[in-house]
Amino acid sequence: KWMIWHHELVLRSDVRVSPDDRGYVFGDGIYEVFRVYDGRIFEPEAHFERLIRTAEGTKLTLPYDTASIQRRLEELLDREGVRDGTIYLQITRGEAPRAHPFPAGAEPNLMAYCKELARPSEAMSRGISAVTLDDIRWLRCDLKTLNLLPNVLAKQEAVERGADDAIWHRSGTVTECSASNVMMVKDGIVRTHPANHLILHGITRAVVLRLAKRLEVPVREEAFTLEELASADELFGTGTTIEVMPIVGVDGRPVGNGQPGPVTRKLQQAFEEEIAALRRR
Numbered sequence: 042k043w044m045i046w047h048h049e050l051v052l053r054s055d056v057r058v059s060p061d062d063r064g065y066v067f068g069d070g071i072y073e074v075f076r077v078y079d080g081r082i083f084e085p086e087a088h089f090e091r092l093i094r095t096a097e098g099t100k101l102t103l104p105y106d107t108a109s110i111q112r113r114l115e116e117l118l119d120r121e122g123v124r125d126g127t128i129y130l131q132i133t134r135g136e137a138p139r140a141h142p143f144p145a146g147a148e149p150n151l152m153a154y155c156k157e158l159a160r161p162s163e164a165m166s167r168g169i170s171a172v173t174l175d176d177i178r179w180l181r182c183d184l185k186t187l188n189l190l191p192n193v194l195a196k197q198e199a200v201e202r203g204a205d206d207a208i209w210h211r212s213g214t215v216t217e218c219s220a221s222n223v224m225m226v227k228d229g230i231v232r233t234h235p236a237n238h239l240i241l242h243g244i245t246r247a248v249v250l251r252l253a254k255r256l257e258v259p260v261r262e263e264a265f266t267l268e269e270l271a272s273a274d275e276l277f278g279t280g281t282t283i284e285v286m287p288i289v290g291v292d293g294r295p296v297g298n299g300q301p302g303p304v305t306r307k308l309q310q311a312f313e314e315e316i317a318a319l320r321r322r
């Protein structure tokens with residue numbers, strides 16, 4: 042019912058988006074998706090740091106400081122009574138007659154809403170399937186911008202082929218999934234693409250790498266190929282809404298024995314404890 046528009050809590054039914062909003066016309070904007078557990082925002086600092094990096098990378102000036110944005114988001118959660126869910130936050134370059142150069146004097150438009158969302162418990166215990174697709178995106182995949190057409194097309198192709206998600210590769214080098222990062226396990230070692238310009242620097246990815254370190258699970262932030270993926274013992278995706286998600290089939294073939302593996306389970310367990318710790322705080 043309630044959302045944030047500019048810097049105010051307003052009723053959703055009172056929000057009017059201009060046809061001149063550059064987010065609407067050009068996809069000229071940036072966003073974040075936050076996870077909420079027990080009414081608290083998970084990893085807020087990391088999300089706001091990424092928002093700032095994305096704003097810098099797209100030359101968009103944040104209209105408010107991140108501490109006050111966070112306070113507003115917390116007010117929104119209280120107002121809506123969301124306990125377990127997500128917050129969607131987006132900032133566009135504002136409204137102006139359609140022309141590519143940045144408009145002089147346009148104010149960025151900020152909007153945010155939250156919703157209740159159950160954790161995907163069943164999929165996390167059973168695992169999901171994926172297909173591999175060419176990563177046709179630009180070379181700044183580290184920026185979380187509104188331009189998600191490649192992600193939308195990839196997800197749709199996965200769905201049409203009867204799979205749950207798409208795993209992208211550039212000339213055979215695996216980058217990430219269409220809305221998550223991807224990690225493989227071989228001989229007990231976790232491998233994942235380094236956090237450079239070719240992938241989104243996932244907050245969940247960072248949490249999982251931190252947990253792996255704590256559990257003394259060896260990790261190599263080194264890209265792997267489709268061939269290496271084909272011989273992986275385990276594979277999993279990481280993301281704000283999917284958490285640590287086993288991927289048990291790729292292109293119609295089982296990964297390892299086709300069941301979520303022991304390293305994936307261990308990391309899921311540790312992630313569960315992170316959430317429990319947040320609830321206790």
Ligand code: PLP
Nearest residue numbers: 220221222241243244245280281
């Ligand atoms: N990669 C892509 C392309 C994404 O859209 C996302 C967002 O969910 C992720 C990775 C995972 O990032 P995070 O863990 O911050 O949700």
